Amino acid sequence: MSGPAPARSNWAALAGFAAAAATTQLLWLTFAPITTDAAKHYRVSEGAIGWLANVFPLCYVVLAIPAGLVLDRWLRGGVLLGALLTAAGGGLRLAGDSFGWALAGQVLVAIGQPLVLNAITGVAARYLADDDRAKGIALGTASTFAGMVVAFALGTALPLRGLLVVNALLAATAVAGLAVALRRPPTYGAAPSAGGVSAFRATWNDRYLRRLALLVFVPFGTFTALTTWAEALLDPAGVSSTQAGVLLLLNIVAGVGGSALLPVAAARRGRQLHVMAAAVMVTAAGCALLALAPGFALALVVFPVIGFVLLPCLPMVLELTERAAVATASTAAGLIWLSGQLGALVITGAIGTSVHHPLPAFLALAAVTLLALPALRAVHAVSARRSPPPGIRPPDATRPARPRPPAAPHGGSSR
The missing domain is CATH 1.20.1250.20 (MFS general substrate transporter like domains)
Known part of the structure; x- marks a missing residue:
């Protein structure tokens, strides 16, 4: 008598993650193709507009490890929180038509980004069968680069205010889709890590x-x-x-x-x-x-x-x-x-x-x-x-x- 059929990969979870990951890059590079126009609109220098993107690597350097520890302990909650912060940042940029509101929104998105991008290996390990994980990680990573392409395409096609509205709608749609995709608990992988210093030490001590x-x-x-x-x-x-x-x-x-x-x-x-x-x-x-x-x-x-x-x-x-x-x-x-x-x-x-x-x-x-x-x-x-x-x-x-x-x-x- 044959045993139970092996569990299948949950590609919906990977698709939900991919959409959220693409959105983080879309909002990150919103102003990159329109730096000059954005500087004129907000009445600031082009260097100031550059900081709307530069806050992302700076926040990532600070938050990369803490975000990873959160995700190893609470994968679904952590990645959903990251997507929610991304959507909230996109909405915050619409709260006022000034550079201050744009920067505040970018900082909020930058805080959420590590919680999304760091989850790529965790989502693959917990939702995809062993033989599908290389493909899942490849597609998940490709989605981040696809978000960059969309950012450049939309930036050249839409006026600034319309661009911010479209970005906010896409971010809200992505977080809703991710929430639906992650309703099912993970199928594969080890038990969640206890997190904390011991988890970081175990990672860092691995040559x-x-x-x-x-x-x-x-x-x-x-x-x-x-x-x-x-x-x-x-x-x-x-x-x-x-x-x-x-x-x-x-x-x-x-x-x-x-x-x-x-x-x-x-x-x-x-x-x-x-x-x-x-x-x-x-x-x-x-x-x-x-x-x-x-x-x-x-x-x-x-x-x-x-x-x-x-x-x-x-x-x-x-x-x-x-x-x-x-x-x-x-x-x-x-x-x-x-x-x-x-x-x-x-x-x-x-x-x-x-x-x-x-x-x-x-x-x-x-x-x-x-x-x-x-x-x-x-x-x-x-x-x-x-x-x-x-x-x-x-x-x-x-x-x-x-x-x-x-x-x-x-x-x-x-x-």
Whole structure:
């Protein structure tokens, strides 16, 4: 007599999360494509408008770990709270037609963002079957980049006030959909973590997770620096602001596609480290080409290619993190996001010091990107020696359908 049928993945929960995650990015970048118009509307400087986006990485650095601890203890409540704060922030921006109200709304959204984005590994681990988790994390991460695309598209199509109204409606719809999607309790995964200092200590003391966090510092920082300074770096080559906008849009659209496809294929074959090594080298080569021969025609090829290969590094790292952190998946994801945000702040700031000198800036970006290769080898070295407790799948072990572990870049092999 056969046993009960295995539980199926709850894709509705993943879809609800994806909508909420996309909304956080939509509200984050609301003012990015209309910086000049927004500055005139609110009668402030363009630098002040920039702070409407800059509050997000600053809040993330402070709140990433606390948000992860909350999510490991109360996954459904935590992610719903994050979505509610996002929707409330979107509504608060409509309370008054001034910069102060816009900033207050952005701060509220920035506080909610870590509670949503850190939940990506937890939602996958608790609602999706083992073989579906790589796909779920890839799609969940791709949704965040899709939110960026929508932000740019709506920003160029709507007047400011109408844009804020549409954003608020989308955020409210997303939180309602998430609440419906999470009505069913989680089906899979370990018991909720007790949270607190012990959960953070267990995450931080894991050398493998620390190496993964170090790894994501570089590609996340490179991507952010490239998108932040693209217009300024390409301006001396005659690339207009409109053309730069097209390049950035193509870059993110390609990243959405790459994030949905490459991590799943890499996980199926256990080749995550090889794929990330290739992405690092392609990105470095692209930056070097832009240093030597900047121009719109070359950038039209380089930017989409970089987006397609570099952005998928994040979901691949998150998927390996979910494998390694059983009861503290969201805290571990918070560590990964924290490192990525720090990389964005540090690398973007460093490249910004030479933004008026494109040749050394692009070459420096290529050199910094190559620093991810030693980090990749460090990840492999730790994973090869990793000995998990009985009954816990190792971080570099594959699902039953993926019989090989992640291979080391440059021909290395895992034991």
